[in-house]
Amino acid sequence: MLLKKGAPMSDNQANKIIHFFWNGKRLSAVKGSNLLQAALDNGLDIPHFCHHKELFSAGACRMCLVEIESGNGELFPSCQMNAEEGLRVRSDTHRVKNAIKWSLKFHLREHPLDCPACDKGGECSLQEAYMRFGLFESPAPLDGDRKNTLVPIGDRLMLNEKKCILCTRCIRFLDHVTGTSELGAFGSGKDCKIVAYKSVDNDYSLNLVDLCPVGAMVSRDFHLKQKVWLMNDVETICIGCETSCSIKVSQNRAGVYRIRPAKDPDVNPNWICDYGRSIFHHITATDRLHGPMKSVNGRWETVGYDNLPEIIGKKNVKFILNSSLTNEEVEAVICEAKPDAVALYNLPNEGDDFDGLLQRSKKNINWRGVHRIFEKANIDHQNSGLEAVVAGLTKDDIVFLVVPELIVDHDHFATLVERIQGEATLIGLTTNYGVCSTEKFEFLFPLPTFLEKSGTIKNYKGLNRCLRKGENVYGDADRDLLYYSKVVRDIK
Ligand code: SF4
Numbered sequence: 001m002l003l004k005k006g007a008p009m010s011d012n013q014a015n016k017i018i019h020f021f022w023n024g025k026r027l028s029a030v031k032g033s034n035l036l037q038a039a040l041d042n043g044l045d046i047p048h049f050c051h052h053k054e055l056f057s058a059g060a061c062r063m064c065l066v067e068i069e070s071g072n073g074e075l076f077p078s079c080q081m082n083a084e085e086g087l088r089v090r091s092d093t094h095r096v097k098n099a100i101k102w103s104l105k106f107h108l109r110e111h112p113l114d115c116p117a118c119d120k121g122g123e124c125s126l127q128e129a130y131m132r133f134g135l136f137e138s139p140a141p142l143d144g145d146r147k148n149t150l151v152p153i154g155d156r157l158m159l160n161e162k163k164c165i166l167c168t169r170c171i172r173f174l175d176h177v178t179g180t181s182e183l184g185a186f187g188s189g190k191d192c193k194i195v196a197y198k199s200v201d202n203d204y205s206l207n208l209v210d211l212c213p214v215g216a217m218v219s220r221d222f223h224l225k226q227k228v229w230l231m232n233d234v235e236t237i238c239i240g241c242e243t244s245c246s247i248k249v250s251q252n253r254a255g256v257y258r259i260r261p262a263k264d265p266d267v268n269p270n271w272i273c274d275y276g277r278s279i280f281h282h283i284t285a286t287d288r289l290h291g292p293m294k295s296v297n298g299r300w301e302t303v304g305y306d307n308l309p310e311i312i313g314k315k316n317v318k319f320i321l322n323s324s325l326t327n328e329e330v331e332a333v334i335c336e337a338k339p340d341a342v343a344l345y346n347l348p349n350e351g352d353d354f355d356g357l358l359q360r361s362k363k364n365i366n367w368r369g370v371h372r373i374f375e376k377a378n379i380d381h382q383n384s385g386l387e388a389v390v391a392g393l394t395k396d397d398i399v400f401l402v403v404p405e406l407i408v409d410h411d412h413f414a415t416l417v418e419r420i421q422g423e424a425t426l427i428g429l430t431t432n433y434g435v436c437s438t439e440k441f442e443f444l445f446p447l448p449t450f451l452e453k454s455g456t457i458k459n460y461k462g463l464n465r466c467l468r469k470g471e472n473v474y475g476d477a478d479r480d481l482l483y484y485s486k487v488v489r490d491i492k
Pocket residue numbers: 163164165166167168169170171194211212213214216217
C-alpha cells in the first residue's frame with residue numbers, strides 16, 4: 001500500500017478506475033495514483049506543504065497523515081501511499097488530528113507570524129493551516145539569530161531562512177524540472193537549512209516563489225509591493241514568445257504587480273519562465289503614452305485625437321504592422337481602414353530555438369495568424385513587401401508605423417524608422433513613448449497594452465489563444481487599431 005517509487009504499471013492496470021474511502025466518503029481515482037493527490041482531485045481540502053502535483057513526493061512535512069481503518073493505529077503520510085480499491089483511511093480521528101497539530105507546531109517553532117507584512121500573507125498554506133487548527137500564538141524562536149531573513153540567493157530571489165519549513169519543493173524543482181540543482185538542504189535538526197551552492201539565476205527561478213508553500217522564497221521584484229488581498233487576477237496569455245503561456249496578472253487600480261502561471265494542459269504546467277513574469281513593467285511606466293503628441297523642435301507637444309483627420313489630409317495612408325498584434329487588430333487595418341498599402345515588420349534572426357521547457361526564440365508571437373490574414377488579402381508579408389512600401393515612399397504619403405509592444409531588437413527597428421524619416425509623414429502607434437527611436441517620429445498616438453485589449457493569436461502549435469482585457473486600464477484603451485482604422489476609413 002505504501003508507494004513504491006518507480007514501480008511500473010501494466011497498461012490495463014494504468015487506466016483502471018478504483019474506489020477508496022476517505023473519512024467514510026467514497027471517492028474514485030485511477031488505480032495506483034497518489035492517495036493524497038487523488039483525494040485533492042476529488043475536492044477534499046487536506047492541509048499539505050511538501051507534496052506538489054507536478055513534483056516527486058518527498059513525505060517531509062507530515063501534514064497529510066491518515067490512519068488506515070482496519071490497521072493497527074499506525075499513521076501514514078497519504079502522499080506516500082497509492083490509491084487502491086477498497087482502501088479506507090481516516091484523517092478525522094483524534095489520533096490523526098493530534099499528530100497533525102504536533103507537526104504544525106513543529107513547523108511554527110521558528111516561523112515568525114508576521115503574515116500581514118509577508119508577501120505570501122493571504123495565499124500561504126502555513127497561514128491557512130494554523131488558522132484552521134487555532135494555533136494563533138507565535139511560539140518564541142528557539143534562538144533568534146541562527147537563521148537569517150532575506151538572504152540573496154540569485155539576481156531575482158531572496159530566501160527568508162526563518163520562514164522556511166524545509167519542505168524541499170524548491171530543491172526538487174531545481175533538481176527535476178530545470179535540472180540546475182542550485183539548492184540543497186544542509187545541517188541537521190534545528191540547524192538544517194536551505195543553502196545555495198551557486199546563484200539561482202536559471203530562466204525559471206521565480207517559480208520557486210509560487211512553489212514555496214510559505215513566504216520563504218521572496219521575489220525581489222514583488223517584495224513588499226502589494227498585499228495579495230488588494231489585487232485581482234486577470235487570466236490572459238503571455239506575449240513574451242510564441243509559446244503563449246497562460247498567465248495570471250495581478251493588478252488593481254493603482255498598478256500591475258506580478259505575473260504568475262495559470263496552468264493550461266495544452267500549453268504550460270504550473271510554471272512559466274522569468275522573462276514572461278517580467279513583461280508588465282511598461283504598462284504603468286512613466287513613459288506610458290496617454291494621449292497624442294506632436295514633435296515640435298525636438299519637444300513633444302500634446303495634440304487632440306480630433307486633429308488626426310487634418311494630419312492625414314489627402315495623403316496616401318500606409319500601415320506597417322507587426323506580428324505581435326492580434327488577428328483582430330490586423331484584420332481591422334486591412335478590412336476596415338483599407339489603406340493604400342500595408343506591410344509587415346518582422347523581428348530579424350529569430351531562429352527556431354526551444355529551451356526544452358517552454359521558452360521559444362520566436363518573439364513574433366502571432367506570425368502564423370498574421371501571415372494567414374495577409375495571404376488571404378493577397379498582401380506580401382515577407383521583407384520584400386516591406387521593402388517595396390519603404391522604397392516607394394514620397395512626401396504625399398503618411399505612414400502609421402506600429403511599434404512592437406516588446407521590442408527585442410532596438411537597432412533593427414531604429415534602422416527602419418531612420419529609413420522612413422524624412423521620406424513621408426511618420427506617425428508612431430505605440431504604448432510607450434520612450435521605447436525605441438520615438439524621438440524620430442513626427443506624431444505619436446497611443447495604443448493599449450496586451451493587458452488592456454482582447455483578441456486572439458495563433459501560437460507555435462497553431463492553437464488559437466485569447467488575450468483578455470483586465471478590469472483596470474492605465475492608458476487610453478479605447479484608442480486601438482480599430483479606432484484608427486475607422487478614422488482612416490471615414491476620411492477616404
Ligand atoms: S524555501 Fe520554501 S520551498 Fe524551499 S524548502 Fe523552504 S519552505 Fe520549502
